[in-house]
Amino acid sequence: MNDQDTPSKRRRREHSPMFKRELVARSLVPGASVAAVALEAGINSNLLFAWRRMHLSAQEQPQTPAPSEPSPMLLPVTIEAAPVAPCPSPTVAAPRQPAGTIEIDVGGARVRLRGAVDEVSVRHVLQTLKALA
Helix, strand or coil, rough: CCCHCCCCCCCCCCCHHHHHHHHHHHHHHCCCCCCHHHHCCCCHHHHHHHHHHHHHHHHHCCCCCCCCCCCCCCCCCCCCCCCCCCCCCCCCCCCCCCEEEEEEEEEEEEEEEEEEHHHHHHHHHHHHHHCCC
């Protein structure tokens, strides 16, 4: 006794292409119930729905081999420059203060001032250092 003869092994049923086409055609009739057609034929309705999907997708695909895609081609392009409105005159920005670094060594202390420094700030720092010394 081999494995195929045992009753516990279920074998998948195979349906002929003609049987499938007939059921699909009956299920595609307007007003037909897919579940009723499947029940009448003794198959699961999901199986019939799968056959319908395969049939409909095959119908959508062209039956003749598609010609090879045409190669891309360049098309002529014309660019026309639109008149440009004059830009408003730029606002005059305040003159930039020169940026840099000032280092002052006073009584063992080093003061480093970076960026734009006004005279009042430098004077205040120097007076504070003088008072501490």
